[in-house]
Amino acid sequence: MQMHNFLRTSAFVVFFSIGAAALCGSILSRELLRYYQHKQLLKAAEASLKKIESLNADYDALLRHLQKDPNLVDRIANVTFGKQPTDANVIYPKVTADQLAAARKALAEETNLPPSDEAPRWVTRCNQPGKRLALFLAGAALVLITFMFFGPSKLTPKNK
DSSP: OHHHHHHHHHHHHHHHHHHHHHHHHHHHHHHHHHHHHHHHHHHHHHHHHHHHHHHHHHHHHHHHHHHHOTTHHHHHHHHHHOOOOOOTTOOOOOOOHHHHHHHHHHHHHHHOOOOOOOOOHHHHHHTSHHHHHHHHHHHHHHHHHHHHHHSOOOOOOOOO
């Protein structure tokens, strides 16, 4: 008799847990999907913040160099504004468009973000309306069946 009660109780716990998990999954699937989307947005915002901080550090370093060396403006102006060099004793390399495109491509690959965490497939599937309703009904049916078949047994007390 004691083994029978143990098996009954363990079956109740297992089936009720599965039914409750199915109910919770169907109810919270939208919130889980929203959680993963917000997690992706947060990672993207952190990456852009790091990029902005890096740019600020670069600009601060450039400003410090400009304050220390006033001739730096003349050297940067040639590259920035496309001015022709004025010094006859210096050879300036000519860069082709192909070389610039290759350099841009290398920099773009270097700065690309790693693939961000997407929502698991089971969350996106559970969020579909038909599957969500089916999961809810299956969980509710499993909880009801669990209470009907594995609930407290009605034993008649024995006469003393």
